[in-house]
Amino acid sequence: MRLPPRPDLHWKDDGTPVDERVGDVYYSVEDGLAESRAVFLAGCGLPEAWQDQAQFTIAELGFGTGLNFLAAWHMWREAAPSEGWLNFVSFEGFPLDADDVERALKPWPELADLAAELCTKCPPRAKCVRRISWSDDRISLTLHIGLIEDTLPQAELRADAWFLDGFSPAKNEAMWDDALWPLITERSAPGARAATFTVAGAVRRGLMEAGFTPEKKPGHGSKRERLEAVFEGNHMATSRKVSAPPKVAIIGAGIAGACLAQSLVERGADVTVFERDAAPAQGTSGNPLALVMPRLDAADTVQARLLIDAYLSAQAFYEGRAGIAFTETVHTPRNSQETERFQRLLADPPLGLTQLEAIRGGGLLHKKSLIIDPAKLLPNLLENTNLRWNTSADIQLDERTVNGEAFDAVILASGWHMGAACPELDLTGRLGQIEWFESNTVAAPSAQASGHYALALNQTRLRGATFADQVGPEPQLSDEASRQNLAALEALNPYWRQDSKGADLKARAGVRATTADRLPLIGGLPDEAALTADRQMLERCAWTIDPGAYTRPGIFVAGGFGSRGFTWAPWAADILTSIIFQDPLPARREALRMVVPNRQILRKLKRSTS
Numbered sequence: 001m002r003l004p005p006r007p008d009l010h011w012k013d014d015g016t017p018v019d020e021r022v023g024d025v026y027y028s029v030e031d032g033l034a035e036s037r038a039v040f041l042a043g044c045g046l047p048e049a050w051q052d053q054a055q056f057t058i059a060e061l062g063f064g065t066g067l068n069f070l071a072a073w074h075m076w077r078e079a080a081p082s083e084g085w086l087n088f089v090s091f092e093g094f095p096l097d098a099d100d101v102e103r104a105l106k107p108w109p110e111l112a113d114l115a116a117e118l119c120t121k122c123p124p125r126a127k128c129v130r131r132i133s134w135s136d137d138r139i140s141l142t143l144h145i146g147l148i149e150d151t152l153p154q155a156e157l158r159a160d161a162w163f164l165d166g167f168s169p170a171k172n173e174a175m176w177d178d179a180l181w182p183l184i185t186e187r188s189a190p191g192a193r194a195a196t197f198t199v200a201g202a203v204r205r206g207l208m209e210a211g212f213t214p215e216k217k218p219g220h221g222s223k224r225e226r227l228e229a230v231f232e233g234n235h236m237a238t239s240r241k242v243s244a245p246p247k248v249a250i251i252g253a254g255i256a257g258a259c260l261a262q263s264l265v266e267r268g269a270d271v272t273v274f275e276r277d278a279a280p281a282q283g284t285s286g287n288p289l290a291l292v293m294p295r296l297d298a299a300d301t302v303q304a305r306l307l308i309d310a311y312l313s314a315q316a317f318y319e320g321r322a323g324i325a326f327t328e329t330v331h332t333p334r335n336s337q338e339t340e341r342f343q344r345l346l347a348d349p350p351l352g353l354t355q356l357e358a359i360r361g362g363g364l365l366h367k368k369s370l371i372i373d374p375a376k377l378l379p380n381l382l383e384n385t386n387l388r389w390n391t392s393a394d395i396q397l398d399e400r401t402v403n404g405e406a407f408d409a410v411i412l413a414s415g416w417h418m419g420a421a422c423p424e425l426d427l428t429g430r431l432g433q434i435e436w437f438e439s440n441t442v443a444a445p446s447a448q449a450s451g452h453y454a455l456a457l458n459q460t461r462l463r464g465a466t467f468a469d470q471v472g473p474e475p476q477l478s479d480e481a482s483r484q485n486l487a488a489l490e491a492l493n494p495y496w497r498q499d500s501k502g503a504d505l506k507a508r509a510g511v512r513a514t515t516a517d518r519l520p521l522i523g524g525l526p527d528e529a530a531l532t533a534d535r536q537m538l539e540r541c542a543w544t545i546d547p548g549a550y551t552r553p554g555i556f557v558a559g560g561f562g563s564r565g566f567t568w569a570p571w572a573a574d575i576l577t578s579i580i581f582q583d584p585l586p587a588r589r590e591a592l593r594m595v596v597p598n599r600q601i602l603r604k605l606k607r608s609t610s
């Protein structure tokens, strides 16, 4: 099943939640918060362990009600280092609904405001990786939703502390399986601590195999003992002490650059944006309205999952910002194949009912899609950055300078223009044309889609978009594209066509940068010469390399977004911000490999070698 299962939740008379599937409680009957503090926080040497650290990462097996997370957040608020960032990464296979989380956390009034924050941002029911940040508190939560044997091997993180909280080992072996220990070793920072409520022999042996030295300590309340453990680590410690914020240059002030700017500023970077035009979003991001709706694949593949991660990331990122309206998009199938695909999708949907419903006649209703007004959104996202308008960027990759100014990181996010500067990225231009007019009547946000789309927001009515080969250096409007858009509108909704009769129609064309596999480019700029020089070695390792390998140090790419720029941009921004700050990554390993910018070069080398 694609949706994560619900726990078999039961509430004891004293209010403690139990998962009947396992027959165990989520937290102690005798004050779960006090136990959480004693077993996990004190057990991992907190708050002392995070003092002076630029960032500190806690990983938890078993998110449950979020009580341990809130206990850590509460302590962080009271005793955080003056400039650090806390990453809390948690793994959960049977997520609770937000109202159950709320009920479970009720007993602790001191956590009430944090619990309310958590509940409003709880991810929807889906197997996904969700990053939620509270930048005012310098803390983020990354949730990996799915069974532990599927999620932990795919997680990119380096933990300073482990909260091992997966129900009693006697009742729930999966969370203590022998296969997990090497994964924990691989993801532990030197000197990492681990804590758990159980002293079971198998757990102590597992910790020892993982390179930890476990020690029994007096238990909390009526429990006799608990475990604390320290990881020796056999690799060199890198400095993670607080230093000056990284200086980051972003090339391009379209939606990719603007989301990056926002995400990096929230994380504490000093950001400069270079834009050749005089204002943001002069390229394809500059249409009067944009639609964010999901692309849902019928099978549960790596690609299907990353599309959902990106969509949910976009929803959460845009919510509450200027120029954003949530709407239900009516998505009708284009042909019989699509009808069949929708049916297969709905037979085992990847998103729950808060997000997705079936429409009579075979369509999909995307219940939390968004209509965006870029002219309102982008200036808001670019606040608190150094903006260099009308500036073409001269980038020296080896020196990491832009127009002579040195940066810790440079991110190429200039859409189609990037293709000319970096031919190795193999971007193809696709021309997209839209038409719109201002109606006399104000409409509630409304969207219809079927290949093309039609949007209504306030007085604006917009239809589009074509997807054609780009001919010539600049985008050109064409009558043929207008005819296609009109025909599509007729099929989508003849009434809307009627509404547009006699209107003062405006049109706009832009070039979208697309990739051969229609997935974005997110990661380090590939070093083509180094890849080519090592082709034999690469062949020997079956062309699988770490996503960060063979890249130009400190130079990154966010692009190839095709016609889904507003969907990909927040996810790409989150990933690149995490890479630059060495935070845990908000994406699965296999997803990072699918969007790695060197993939076209590798494919070509592979073809020419075989």
Ligand code: SAM
Residues within 6 Å of the ligand: 007, 019, 025, 026, 027, 060, 061, 062, 063, 064, 065, 066, 067, 068, 069, 091, 092, 093, 094, 095, 146, 147, 148, 149, 165, 166, 167, 172, 174, 175
């Ligand atoms: N730390 C939690 C808190 O603060 O409320 C309590 C965690 S509870 C004791 C154990 C959690 O592990 C449950 O939420 C359960 O759904 C999760 N879990 C159990 N088996 C799992 C599995 N195979 N994969 C992922 N999560 C699992």
